[in-house]
Amino acid sequence: MTLSTETHLPTVDTAKKLGLLPEEFEKIKAILGRTPNFTELSIFSVMWSEHCSYKNSIVWLKTLPKDSPRMLAKAGEENAGLVDIGDGLACSFKIESHNHPSALEPYQGAATGVGGINRDIFTMGARPIAQLNSLRFGNLKLDKTRRLLKGVVKGIGDYGNAFGIPTVGGEVFFDDSFNTNPLVNAFSAGIVKTGQVAKAISYGVGNPVFIVGSATGKDGIHGATFASEDIGEHSVEKLPAVQVGDPFQEKLLLEATLEIIATGHVIGIQDMGAAGIICSTSEMSAKGEHGMEIHLDRVPTRQANMVPFEILLSESQERMLIVVEKGKEAGTKAIFDKWDLNCEQIGTVTDTGRLHFYMHGELVADVPADDLVLGGGAPVYHREYREPAYYKEYQKFDIHTIEDIQNTTQITEAAKYILSHPNIASKKWVYEQYDSMVGIANRSTNAPSDAAIVRVKGTDKSLVITVDCNSRYVQADPEQGCAIAVAEAARNIVCSGGEPVAITNCLNFGNPYVPEVYWQFVGAIKGMKKACEKFSTPVTGGNVSFYNQSSDEGPVFPTPTIGMLGLMEAPENQMTIDFKKEGDIIYLIGQSRNDLASSEYLYSYKGVKASPAPYFDIEEEFAVQALVKELILQKRIESAHDVSDGGLLAALAESAMPRGLGFNINPDKNVRLDAFLFGESQSRVVVSVKPENNDAFLDALDNSKVKFSLLGKVHAADFRIVDEPILTSAGAKELYNNALGKIMEE
Template identity: 90%
Template sequence: MHPSTEAHLPTVETARKLGLLTEEFEKINQILGRTPNFTELSIFSVMWSEHCSYKNSIVWLKTLPKDSPRMLAKAGEENAGLVDIGDGLACSFKIESHNHPSAIEPYQGAATGVGGINRDIFTMGARPIAQLNSLRFGNLKLDKTRRLLKGVVRGIGNYGNAFGIPTVGGEVFFDDSFNVNPLVNAFSAGIVKTDQVAKAISYGVGNPVFIVGSATGKDGIHGATFASEDIGEHSAEKLPAVQVGDPFQEKLLLEATLEVIASGNVIGIQDMGAAGIICSTSEMSAKGEHGMEIHLDKVPTRQANMVPFEILLSESQERMLIVVKKGKEAETQAIFDKWDLNCAQIGTVTDTKRLHFYMHGELAADVPADDLVLGGGAPVYHREYREPAYYKKYQQFDIQSVKDFENTEAISEAAKHILSHTNIASKKWVYEQYDSMVGIANRSTNAPSDAAIVRVLGSDKSIVITVDCNSRYVQADPEQGCAIAVAEAARNIVCSGGEPVAITNCLNFGNPYVPEVYWQFVGAIKGMKKACEKFSTPVTGGNVSFYNQSSDEGPVFPTPTIGMLGLMENPANQMTLDFKKAGDLIYLVGASRNDLASSQYLYSYLGVKESPAPHFDLEDEFAVQAVIKDLVTKRMIESAHDVSDGGLFAALAESAMPRGLGFNINPDKNIRLDAFLFGESQSRVVVSVTPEGNDAFVKAMQATQVKFSLLGKVHAADFRLEEKPLLTSAGAKELYDNALGKIMEA
């Protein structure tokens, strides 16, 4: 029976309920030359959702820089980005969101986010070696926020620890704008030999198509559509749209996948993430300009009587679609039998460029592959955008409207607030639930640095990785704030001894149909573009997460999370952030400014929520980073730590506390004291220098155009300003280490 002969065909109202626009329903009718049946309409609804098609973002994503001599895969065309790191090796890396599922079911939402991003890596033929995560939550005074944080952290920890990949770093940020919509962004990186890379493609008429891994259930159906709408009061009813993960099954799938790729029998392979079977079959077929004939009744299921659309759209975890060379079926089956995993041939490759899905011999759906996918027939929109009224209001902030410090006691109180604020305080309560050492490659667990450093086994190389974004800055000024996110990621890598190479991004915004929200998105892309071009860090891919918005609370702070990959060729270049001994000199590389804009001090201590992004100049930033690279490679400094959240005081404290040291510094008399200590103007790095190396350091700095200043010296135990004690190192560490834990365990 042809699909169009079904008795009750869907209407435009059905299409709307599935998240399609009226004009999209009409376009589907034109593509098919008939009215789609429900299965076909469901196929288009998930493939044309924002989550899969990027229909509201692709016009701007295409403006981002994507080329470099190191790039081995075109952005967005494979499961993950792929960058040449030399000596026949490549690094595959990517960041993705699992925001909506985590808002409804935090444990499984976060766990399956970790599972999904790691599958993207090993589907490329790369063995994952490190994970990071970037998390955003609401007010910790709320029971809901604490519940979400506990669930997400447990989900990440339990899945990642069991899977056996170390979580080597990340960030956690709190703000009321995330009360309803938390953000859960997961990053993974892996290593592959350049001659063993697998592609997400299908071709060769008659080649068999296999589904491998877990059985298919009803979890996650319409998950892609769910991720393409606002969170509302009925969102909890969509719990079946949240997937369920099994890290032990994923570990088996990792080993089996790498083994089958190494066999040389694989034509193409793709992870089944958003939209499940329909996404993998359509994207692989469209890329290879072929078609497929798929028999859905041959798909291993774990629930009885699943109907075609449920099998096609299920987002059950730990599954892959593999196309292998004809005649290699038995070898493929044997590999997955060895690992005790499902391996079922469900179809063959055709030359039709169409996808024909059968159920017990009957044609359930007949759709053209190319019309389903990004770059093919999927709709592309140029959305309206408009500067929000708040933007000009933020620009009107005047630093003279707030009082500077009048005495040491006032500074001490502000310092305590900063060190104990959950955006700045240690995330020990979080990271102690993660295994950071499994795999024995992490170089930075006991050597604190601004970015994570992970050894590439069998090589002297290390990858240097970080995730960065200050959502408060992006809210204040999307273009400037996103450029700062790229710059800070690069600064973190440089301060750790690495060379920035490329980025992946996770773009978290509200509803794209709201012009003021879309303005934030456009501004962020512009800022990312100019910063990536300056640092020669092309965009390898990533994902867009819109609809992080609720009817009650409005949109979240815009959060374009930057995941950056750096490379360290020589392990001797590894640089840490901790002061080494009392008596060493402390310098600031870069210039302090009379700037409190968007600082944590201004926002939470003084309660001034409306101010512009902090001062930032891309040329100054580039020059500072070039100087730091030179100082590191010439072994002229003992430590390096970038000045970011919490300002200079937080940077000094974080450098002093690891070894129980302190500091005594003298303020810049040309700068307000509050701005000097707690302002967050960019392009600054705190470094320490031995007394013996001081002359050489000063001479080297004087040969550059970069401003620098002597702040003071490393002290044995206290935090001092002009010899006046502010805090003891032990007292500061108590505040810093335990602030988050006390809230979570209360």
């Protein structure tokens, strides 16, 4: 059938309005051998957007390590990463962003981010068992920031709680660079039997193609394009690009999806996330080297008179595209009917390699599947990058220009400030809005640890999972800062009793066409590569989110969020952060240094914004983690807590407060007092030891080259430096637990 013609074909100006470059418009014409109609141009505009094609990032993403004996899916080729965890089971996990939608409509933006990441997991055939999130917001003194935080947290809580998957951990970070453009990164992990994994593929001529789940509406149209441009004063006009979610519909879709996969009749299945129907049809077809014939008028819609491009590009939530074996149509429909969900056959698989879209029998678009997708005909760019002027200025920081702490009064003042700072203080106001216990698999809600620990039912194993990134470190030095993010994620897993296995990443940066921004991106990838290779944690996939900047305030701090999966083989290996009883001995594994660089103390308390990333040596870090693993397995320690944001004093306080205990420590006389207490140099872990186990503990360290020091002892109810009280445990806990809530209630 001949393609229908349009009276006025698109021009290069039309292409530019859809986010395409003039040279990309010419490439599209060359691919098709003609000028595309508006529907076809819209198809290319979303599929060639950064959000779908990774055209500005793929050359560097390919340099990341992606192989290990546990890897069961190639990075980026399936809906989510997949690693073998033994006992015939695999873990599917992934992290993705929903930044731009959350900036405009925080509740639905965050809620649909949660829905989307969970669909990525259960389309693999995995049942989600845990969620985490990594959030970045601006200055909490601003009404806008508090509004965004309230909306995002409520959106995550309402969707996740109703969907019935526990939110077991995460992080929240505040900085002025996020005033206009918050970052909302959602992580999910699920479990699947290794022989029941579903693939995002299409093949078999004549096999039926079904759309299942919710009806298609006009929400989210051009959402992928919207996510691939800067936030500006006119962004609010694109509010329809924000999707609307329904967690109860998603719960039904989860059960129906797992049931249909279990039949063994599914050829391929893909979530309709970014770019909707066109993304699922093109990516599945290209992967299977087949084509599809799709009838858009058969798609269930929520609104009347939707035109072809609207149906194709809609990002309405809770939908899947499924290809099943021919002859299994009735059984497929019966399963979705049982769950009261739409299930309509909208097309069939062909051998053409092309996507033919019809509306009421009229051919409205004819495009080659492979030319739309990453790894096929989608453009790939090597962007210019240039070291920004600020970088060398940051390196000029001299610690001697900062006056050291002189007395106990100054320690108390600084400690109160740090423990009540929103970046350090408890995120209780946030996490109390999340259900962390649904599913009764969470092992860490009442046993605080550096990473979340979630039981794998039917085994002795637990997943140990965390999300980590200090954006300020990455701003100061992208390569070092991103390596630290990977190292801290691994350190959190090790301190919790787990073994790091693999990572997923969510790479949040500004506009890639700005050379200084792209330099940050390249540096972060280099740092990630170095650290992942050292810790044997391959990259299973993830998400790139560029254009996180505004025309007024510039780019956000670069934030390559690391979602790391670890594995704990037995529950007796679980380690917590809390001191157990008065009189236990406190040690520092690792070495304190005269380093205040990029610390919260220097940046916020002292107001010095320009300094390099904190001290970090990857070999030293690796040795510290290896030692802590052994100490936990040999049962030589009672607690372990890494020293990170806020420095040593924050780590000690967080270990003391859960049981209402305190500490009495002696500073390292070779290190400045401010750096000793509040510096954030890496590769340090606070551990506590029973007095009767002290000799065995020291014996374990005799064979190690890792430096360590005796800090002091667990005290009854206050924090002391050389016997001088600085805070009571109760007073510190009041500050720490309630600081964020008080700000939000103002």
